[in-house]
Amino acid sequence: MSEYIWDQQIDYLQNTRWLYYNDDYLKFLVRDVWHIDRPVKLVDFGCGFGYLGLKLLPLLPVGSSYTGLEKGTELIKRAEDIFTNLPYDVEFINCDIETIEIESQYDIALSHAFLLHMTDPQLILQKMIDSVCDKGRIICFEPHWIGNASNFAMHGVDQSSVLRLGVLQKLYEQDAGRSGKNGNIGMLLPILFSQLGLKNVECRVSDRVNFLDQNMDEGKKDVLFRSLREEGFGYSPEDSDESILRLVGRGLSVEEAREQIAAERRFAAEFTEQTWLTYAPNMKITSGTRQ
Template sequence: MEYLKRTRSRLWNKDYFQFLIERVWKIKTPVRVLDCGCGYGAVGLQMLPLLPEGSSYTGIDLSEQLITEAENIYKKLGYPAKWIHGDFITYPFIEKYDLVICQCVLRHVDQPFTFLKKMKEAAQDGGLVIAMEPNRETECDSLYIDRLDYGALCSRNGLRKVWKTEFEHQGRDYAVAVRLPHMMKKIGLSHIESRMNDHVQFAFGDARGGEKLSEDLLEINEWNEPLSEADLKARTDYLINHGMNREEAVGFCKNQQKTGENVRMLRENLAYTQLPSMVITFGRKAETVKFGY
């Protein structure tokens, strides 16, 4: 939980989120926000202090643990919030919302198009549907670690085959971030725009809380410790079952092992730069035309 809170809190520059709310989305009056796949309410913690007074926030998530944590956090802060423990796709929403938002969700669900359509259904006429997603391809190029080979860090080594297999057989879309404007057009949203998050994360050894930044980098890439033979075999088999040939799978795992060894050697003085590659795409649900007789 602490790891999740630290990493989510580093995704944004506060002034950029304020810019989106005030200058891009032009939110001047209180709004009702629905956060789809809310986790512990990270998006709400960013938004609520910046939204007009009287705004409300509702979060829905499959994880009971995350919903419980969200309730505890928001109670302590005194933020107005409502929590739903359930499946967003099947939940029967009655209320409609001014802003329907998700962050780092569509990349991980099996049917992102279905999820996006449900987001539109939950929006009121004229409401905004907002999806914030990292692009998997640019994620591969976004990490630089000083004293390591940048080319090795951003090597794909057959990953595109894995992504293609996930997409074709599971529906999990590695490129959902760059497809989102087109998906929003297909479901009938208007005034569609995309932006890029301007946050860049960097650490120089112990500077800027470097120890936690470095440890989190190791954890998210699973470089904390050497792989056991059993773990190595399981990963290799997984990659082969998801589209790589054996040579590609073995090469990918060996590259990860070597990178992990090098990073652990630099652990105490690890210096790196990373871009979240977060694409913010939004569109507006059209007003329903009513005819009177």
């Protein structure tokens, strides 16, 4: 078993990515926003199981190719298995993206929920820029966690009783300051793109709103509920000294930590398969071109 953490999260990745986008919206981005009307060479930084390749290749002009860069050996194996019988020109490279050097040979460099896990995201962004030709495009799909956290509603439940936005904002900011890994990077990317010299910078948001409808088909409801659970809805932390100490270590007071754990446990108790819920992840989609 690989020790790389994301090699142990493949099922989670496959079960939750669909919560972000409707296919017609991705088609709109490809054709009407990015105006991709000729075959292109894509490189995906932190490709995982090849999710972006699976979504974008069917929408791109015939002759396009996709290269996935990924540290996880098990993720690479899953990606190769998925694409084995698909009619696309793909390559997967098992590598350490923080150290790999890539020549300027691609038309588009991509990332999906990857930069937030990097201790030096500007370094990775520069590698992405260096990997594309002149006029090449950088496209990053990255989250803004504090926005995601507020972007849901549960019938009959006051959001403030189960989700403490001020405390979460404090945790996210202090975690980013301590480790460099920033779950709110999605909203920073337009600024970073421009600061790194990219032009034509623009940012959009993902379109999908997930509705756990008590009148929907039971099979579809079960799939949606389980995916939302895996995405983190209804996670119940242990009410223990260890949990409190972990939050204190991240910058909360003991009282704040206890209140946070109590709120998360209330959320877990309220969120069941019988809950009426809407949730929009609002992934930020930033693009810019190299001049």
